[in-house]
Amino acid sequence: MSVAIENFVKAIYKNNMHDIKDTKPGNIAKKLGISNAAATDMAKKLAAKELLNYEKYQELQLTEKGTKMALNVIRKHRLWEALLFKMFDMSLHDIHREAELLEHQTSDLLAEKISEYLGHPKFDPHGDPIPNALGEITTKNTSISLSEAKEGQTYMISRLMSDDKEFFEFCAQNQIKYRNTLTVSKQFVNNKMTQILIGSNTIVLNEDFTKIIYVDEN
């Protein structure tokens, strides 16, 4: 299966996971940076391959086969991120960019070798879960977003759910890193902002960021 197909299936999977947005060709097209027409075309093509169910004007739904494919690609992506992060001094955004390409050129055998080498990790450096070779995911449902966190409470960062370069640059500059701890010093409820204490810094984050930083009680 081609890179275009793998990316399409992955985009649908992620859209169904993270967003409330409906999974129609237009939304997928926007994520992939292609035209709506191209997305409709691809949807039909993948329906013929039994990777998804397609009916005109309806939402796209991955079949079990399509879901397996998406999880396999995501597994490889996150294993690469974990490996590159461990071995090399590279930013979260850089390892994401490399993994985005490497994920499509990695045999199941190599993925397994990487997983083994890392001790079969369940999470990547963003805190995103790594599916196992069967496509099974360990979910961590104790995590909450910073926007829901309690004032005065100390938390451990469990997930940075983004692939925006600027966000990761901000993270790198402010010790916002998977498994670091922070304390919520103030919730500005009306302004939807959150003030945190991390290391020796006090930072005020707006909702754009507090909704994608997930934490666990410590």
Add this chain to the structure above:
Amino acid sequence: MSVAIENFVKAIYKNNMHDIKDTKPGNIAKKLGISNAAATDMAKKLAAKELLNYEKYQELQLTEKGTKMALNVIRKHRLWEALLFKMFDMSLHDIHREAELLEHQTSDLLAEKISEYLGHPKFDPHGDPIPNALGEITTKNTSISLSEAKEGQTYMISRLMSDDKEFFEFCAQNQIKYRNTLTVSKQFVNNKMTQILIGSNTIVLNEDFTKIIYVDEN
């Protein structure tokens, strides 16, 4: 530049290095598993991109730009081989197959990180030289092929110049490995065969193999 272009340029480079065969579209086509017509097409296309010089019915010659591109891809291939070989228990042929795909999806930055991690190695696990970031190669001109080796002399294996699966399976089964030592016990000059002592085994190799196994005096 596309994978097809990188592979084309790489095939020309290798053809000019290793073989006496003339570098015409047909030979390149054979190596890449495409039709002669496709190779002629590509040659014209790459000439327009100034990656090679093309004149009807003449040999294909890489320009400096084309050579740089080939060396950059080869560098990434061999760095991946060195990394995978060091980290994982995989056969020489398997790491070759993975590297063949990964080489096209590796940024210069990542290549440099891999090189750094490995201590900027000059040779990969086949003994093939790894070009540096500028495309410079350290050549080792003291090596000779086993077919030219002296009876009674002990050598160190310096290069296994092949990408044939069966050859590498044979190597794996017989301790024929980069930097292992062997002794030439007999040269069967008329039959073009060579008998070697490696570990506790005695093996007779025909010319197909003795021409691609390179050794250094010890």
Add this chain to the structure above:
DNA sequence: AATTATTTTTAAGTATACTTAAATATTTTA
């Protein structure tokens, strides 16, 4: 509910990287 706006789909067209078949040139060999 009707109009407007937005999305989706269809249709026609493009670039890349191939293919096969036929024409042309080169190379081999007798």
Add this chain to the structure above:
DNA sequence: TAAAATATTTAAGTATACTTAAAAATAATT
């Protein structure tokens, strides 16, 4: 050196993954 064999090139055609523009359907707004 002329004929035969081989290689290269040209021409026409295909699949993939897109594009833009227009038509059709759905969703939003008044």
